[in-house]
Amino acid sequence: MNLIETIQKMYEHLNWANRRILETLQKVEDENQEVSRLFSHILFSEKVWITRLQGLDSSRLPIWSDVDIEFCAELVMQSEESITTFLTNLAETDLERIISYKNSSDKLFKNSVRDILTHVVLHGQYHRGQINSRLRANGIEPVNVDFITFMR
Template sequence: MKTIHNMFEHLSWANQSILEALQNVEVGEQQLSLFSHILNAEQVWLTRLKGKDSSQLPIWSDGDITVCTKLIKQNEENFKTYLAEIAKTDLDNLITYANSSGKEFMTSIRDILTHVALHGQYHRGQINLRLRADGNDPVNIDYITFVR
């Protein structure tokens, strides 16, 4: 659990770092779309982890920095609560859920949590690429920077 907690602390830090960068530059539509996708996906996965239907939640939506700001805080609080609740749960327990196409899967809690942490990092890298292409400095969101 310690590693998973660290990964989610990094996720929150990295999301906040990207948010601050996007608040200080002229943001392109692609950057906001990617950022809102990260945050929407976090909500979708948390909903699935709780055994609820996520089919009505957006995966992609129009980017809005104000909405992103709210989602960061909400997701961080909700994942902290969830991680505290499952502290004594077997992380290899399987969760049954349907993806956005309605196809059903069974995946372990551990693998879902690992996916959520890594998924955001992938898209934050895409945001950084677009920031650089627009003449802005990319945000150092490397895990080692976080732990230092």
């Protein structure tokens, strides 16, 4: 497996994990605001980063916002579509391309496409872990989003 295929597999896992979290949150009767906020943060962040990778302005996109689970479902579909399209057109030589962007505080940064793609995957997994901790604390079975489970 080459590097592009590895990155694509990581994003297949990301999309799978997002769908599994979404399915669980849709079944939970009492909507936990903190859990929904963490999940929407993952999805909004994915949107911000893919926008930056496309060379577009992300300054007006939210990072944190209180939205309901139905809106999260729309974000999951949008994220999966935009990420899949971006990765389909990505060549291995594109991974070292430097992207300039401003963060939500209007500070300028530069990172490689490879570093951004890696960050997005790890950022989402971190927050899905937080979601699972909160689910368990509320007596709800955590969602198995382990990469090895996905690969099985």
